[in-house]
Each structure stands twice: as structure tokens, then as C-alpha cells.
Amino acid sequence: MSRRTAFSAQTLAVLAALAAEPSAWRHGYDLARETGLKSGTLYPILVRLADREIVQACWEDGQPAGRPRRHLYRLTIEGLAAATAALAAAPAPGTRAARPGRAAAPRRLAREGP
Amino acid sequence: MEHLIRMLAVTLRKAARLLPPGRREWAEAVAAEAGQVPPGWPRLRWLAGGLWLVAGEATMMRKMVYWLGTGAVAAAAAWVVWLSWRTSPAADAQTVTDRVRVLVGVAALVVVPWVGRRRGWFGPVGSSLTARLVRVAGCAGVCGLGLTVLRMDSHLAPGPHGPGPFSLTHEIAALVLLGIAAAALVVVKVRWPDADPSVLWGIAGTAGLLMLFVVPLQALVIGYVAGIFAVTSRRSPVADASLAIGVLTGLAAGLAIALAVYELNTPTDRYVDLMLLITFIATLLFAALAGAAAAWLLPGTGESQAVRMARTQQGLLAGSVAGAVCGLLLTNFFVVAVFMLIVGPVLGAGGGAIGGAVAADHPLRSLPVRSWAAGLFVRF
Numbered sequence: 001m002s003r004r005t006a007f008s009a010q011t012l013a014v015l016a017a018l019a020a021e022p023s024a025w026r027h028g029y030d031l032a033r034e035t036g037l038k039s040g041t042l043y044p045i046l047v048r049l050a051d052r053e054i055v056q057a058c059w060e061d062g063q064p065a066g067r068p069r070r071h072l073y074r075l076t077i078e079g080l081a082a083a084t085a086a087l088a089a090a091p092a093p094g095t096r097a098a099r100p101g102r103a104a105a106p107r108r109l110a111r112e113g114p
Numbered sequence: 115m116e117h118l119i120r121m122l123a124v125t126l127r128k129a130a131r132l133l134p135p136g137r138r139e140w141a142e143a144v145a146a147e148a149g150q151v152p153p154g155w156p157r158l159r160w161l162a163g164g165l166w167l168v169a170g171e172a173t174m175m176r177k178m179v180y181w182l183g184t185g186a187v188a189a190a191a192a193w194v195v196w197l198s199w200r201t202s203p204a205a206d207a208q209t210v211t212d213r214v215r216v217l218v219g220v221a222a223l224v225v226v227p228w229v230g231r232r233r234g235w236f237g238p239v240g241s242s243l244t245a246r247l248v249r250v251a252g253c254a255g256v257c258g259l260g261l262t263v264l265r266m267d268s269h270l271a272p273g274p275h276g277p278g279p280f281s282l283t284h285e286i287a288a289l290v291l292l293g294i295a296a297a298a299l300v301v302v303k304v305r306w307p308d309a310d311p312s313v314l315w316g317i318a319g320t321a322g323l324l325m326l327f328v329v330p331l332q333a334l335v336i337g338y339v340a341g342i343f344a345v346t347s348r349r350s351p352v353a354d355a356s357l358a359i360g361v362l363t364g365l366a367a368g369l370a371i372a373l374a375v376y377e378l379n380t381p382t383d384r385y386v387d388l389m390l391l392i393t394f395i396a397t398l399l400f401a402a403l404a405g406a407a408a409a410w411l412l413p414g415t416g417e418s419q420a421v422r423m424a425r426t427q428q429g430l431l432a433g434s435v436a437g438a439v440c441g442l443l444l445t446n447f448f449v450v451a452v453f454m455l456i457v458g459p460v461l462g463a464g465g466g467a468i469g470g471a472v473a474a475d476h477p478l479r480s481l482p483v484r485s486w487a488a489g490l491f492v493r494f
Contacts, residue, residue, distance in 0.1 A: 027147060027150075028143055028144065028147045029147045029150045029151055029160075032160075038159060038160075038163050039144050039147075039159070039160045039161075039163030039164055039166075039167070040162065040163030040164070040166035040167060041163070042163075043140055043143070043144055043163065043164070043167045044167055044170055044171075046140070047137070047140050047167075047171065057139075057143075059139075067149050067150070068145075068146040068149065069146060070143075070146055070147065071139065071140075071142070071143030071146060071147075
């Protein structure tokens with residue numbers, strides 16, 4: 001479990017999307033549409049969240065017709081608690097640091113370390 | 115477009131194999147979702163994001179490329195040493211000078227990385243691709259200086275442009291000076307661990323200045339190697355974006371000036387003053403551009419005065435890097451431009467500070483709320 005209490009604006013957007021339906025499994029494109037993040041932004045975030053056991057990932061069961069199996073994501077129990085706390089502590093929506101597309105916060109947070 | 119998308123999808127599946135087993139499924143996940151993304155640009159961008167993910171996660175490959183580059187630089191350094199022994203008879207005083215200069219450069223390329231093994235001013239190398247590339251390319255540039263020195267000896271007659279006679283006294287004095295400075299730094303760090311960093315910088319700066327008078331080229335080479343390792347280390351105050359901008363702008367400035375000098379060069383040296391003027395003005399202008407770009411790219415959060423200061427500082431650093439790269443490149447082209455190894459960074463710092471200060475006072479409008487550049491600036 002991560003000791004980090006602050007997340008980047010993009011990470012908060014992903015956490016908010018996952019926390020909206022904590023029990024539902026979400027797939028990458030679904031999350032990308034909801035958060036407005038590109039795949040090159042979204043997936044590195046998911047990788048880090050999974051590394052810290054905030055998000056669990058698995059492949060879809062069975063082989064669906066007409067498309068490949070999807071990789072699915074949802075918050076772990078600890079992840080849900082961390083996400084709720086982080087979202088409560090996050091700046092109000094619309095402020096500069098809270099914008100998912102603007103990378104103002106990540107560089108600062110990266111230096112804070114886990 | 116369809117052809118390009120298919121090609122990217124195949125590339126992504128193949129590139130996924132470069133990742134360690136635990137990471138591979140993430141690239142496969144991006145590829146699996148691509149079919150759900152609307153065709154055309156959105157799908158192309160989705161797949162490009164997948165490749166970006168692979169590039170970011172394939173740290174093993176990044177390290178391998180870095181060590182291959184380091185090996186290539188080591189081979190180049192060995193080749194320059196071999197050339198310095200092979201080109202002229204040892205009885206020639208200038209050949210001895212060349213050998214000493216080349217050996218000092220190679221020694222700097224060995225000693226500074228050795229010092230940089232431990233966390234400090236010179237190392238370890240920053241984790242970004244930019245830092246690794248700049249470190250390897252910078253060391254290659256220093257090897258190029260060795261070649262330039264050898265070429266100078268074989269092409270120029272003794273005189274004002276020549277390397278000057280070999281002075282054993284100067285070499286020994288420089289060596290003693292270097293030893294005293296290194297010992298002083300160690301003693302200060304051990305006996306007064308809480309000493310102000312400015313004291314250490316003061317000792318290093320004074321020793322550097324003295325060496326510059328005693329053995330100018332050797333001091334410059336050591337200074338450049340130290341500078342390359344310092345700006346690419348993890349503790350470097352130069353942001354990745356500023357480093358990349360500084361290097362690219364410096365290369366552009368160096369190439370532009372070199373072209374101008376080639377055009378204006380005459381056997382009678384008629385346009386020397388004009389060439390110097392162009393060199394100085396171009397360095398200043400390019401550095402100002404680098405400074406402005408670095409300042410604009412620095413994310414701005416926190417107190418506005420602190421942000422302004424941070425942006426101006428990044429401008430100054432990017433300008434200094436641009437000036438140093440320009441000087442190194444020009445000296446590799448024309449050995450008589452060796453003065454640019456000193457003037458370049460100084461002019462660059464001035465231009466960069468001006469550009470950075472102007473840009474800090476006129477920040478760019480915030481980008482709209484959306485994701486840009488496939489996560490280029492995103493760090494967790």
C-alpha cells in the first residue's frame with residue numbers, strides 16, 4: 001500500500017472515475033473517454049496504481065465475439081480508501097492544479113516521493 | 115491512414131515483447147482496446163500512446179542503449195589516444211603537448227564518472243532519456259575535441275594558432291593545483307560537513323580559474339566534462355525540458371554560425387571582425403530563445419514570485435547549456451574558435467537569463483483541459 005497522500009491531477013481524474021463505481025470493472029478506453037486522457041497518459045498511471053496495489057487488473061473471462069479480450073481495472077479495498085482520501089484532499093475542480101490535462105502538479109509531486 | 119494504423123498496431127505488439135514479463139500485458143491491453151477506438155486519428159493516437167507506454171516502461175532497453183553509448187565513447191577515447199601516439203614522432207614538442215592534452219581529456223572522462231558513481235554533483239545519471247543522451251553525446255563531443263587538437267597539430271604551422279610549446283612546469287603546476295583543490299574539497303567536506311556549499315563552489319571555482327591560466331585547454335576540457343556530468347546528474351538543477359531545449363538550440367546556433375563562417379572565410383581573413391560579431395550575436399539570440407522556451411515550459415504552481423524566479427533560473431541554465439554546446443560544436447569545427455568554450459556559456463547565460471526573465475513576465479496561456487502529447491509531461 002502506498003504511503004503517498006498526494007496525486008497528480010491526471011491520477012486524481014482516474015481515481016475519481018474508478019471510485020464512481022468501485023465494484024465495477026472498467027476497461028482502458030472507457031476510462032480514457034471519461035477522463036479525457038490519452039492512452040499514453042492513462043496507462044502509465046494505471047501501471048503505477050497497480051504497482052502500489054491501489055488498482056487491481058485482470059483480463060476479461062472467456063473470449064468475446066468479434067473483439068479481443070479486454071484488460072479490466074477496479075480499485076482495491078485499500079485503493080478505494082486511498083482514492084476517497086485523496087479526492088477529498090484534492091483542490092476544487094476548475095483550479096489549475098486540478099486540471100487533468102495540465103501537467104503542473106505532477107512534476108512537483110514527483111519530487112515529493114513515496 | 116489505415117495502412118499506418120495497421121503498421122503501428124503490429125509495431126506495438128512486437129514492441130511489447132521488449133518489456134519485462136510483468137509489464138507486457140499493459141502494452142497488450144492498449145493493443146486489445148485499439149479496435150474499440152474510432153478509426154482514423156483517434157485510433158492512431160491511441161496506438162501511439164501504447165508505443166509511448168512501451169518506451170517509458172522499457173527501462174532495461176534505455177539502460178542498455180546508455181551503456182552501449184558509453185562503450186562507444188570509451189572506444190572513441192581509446193582511438194584518439196592511439197592516434198595521438200601514431201601521428202607524429204615523440205621528439206616533436208607539439209606532439210607531446212597534444213598527447214598530454216588528450217590524456218588529460220581521457221583522464222577526465224574516467225575520473226569524473228568514477229566520482230559520479232556515488233550520489234553527488236556528478237552522478238548518478240538522471241533517469242530520463244534526455245539526460246542519458248546528453249551525457250553520452252557530450253562525452254563524444256569532448257572526444258571530438260581531442261581529434262581537433264590532433265588535426266590542428268597536423269594542419270597548422272607553429273604560430274599564434276598553434277598549440278604552443280610543451281611546458282613541463284605548467285603541467286606539473288596544474289597537477290599540483292588540481293591535487294590541492296581536490297584535497298581541500300575533501301577536507302572541508304569531512305571536517306565541516308555543514309559547511310555552506312558556496313565555500314565548496316568557491317574552492318572549485320578558484321582552482322578552475324588558476325588552472326585556466328596555467329593550462330587553458332586542459333582546464334577547459336576538465337571543466338566541460340565536469341559540467342556535462344553535473345547537468346545530467348540526478349541532482350542537476352536543470353530541468354529535462356530546459357536541458358533538451360538548451361542542447362538543441364546550442365546545436366542549431368553552432369551549425370548556423372559554422373555555415374556563416376564557411377561563407378565568409380577568405381584566405382586574407384578579411385571578414386574576421388564580422389564573423390566574430392555574427393558568432394556573438396547569434397549565440398546571444400539563440401540562448402535568449404532557449405531561455406524563453408525553457409521558462410515557458412516550466413510548470414507554474416505556487417507563489418507567483420517564486421515561479422517567476424524559477425522560470426528565470428531555468429532560462430539562465432538553458433541559455434548556458436545552449437552557449438556551451440554551441441562553443442563545443444564550433445571548437446570541433448574550427449579549432450581557432452576555442453575561445454567560444456569560455457565565451458559561449460557566458461553569452462548563453464546572459465541571453466538565457468534575459469529570455470527567461472521576459473518569458474516569466476509573459477507566461478503562455480494555460481492549455482485547455484485535456485491530455486496532450488501522449489503523456490509527455492506526465493509523471494506519477
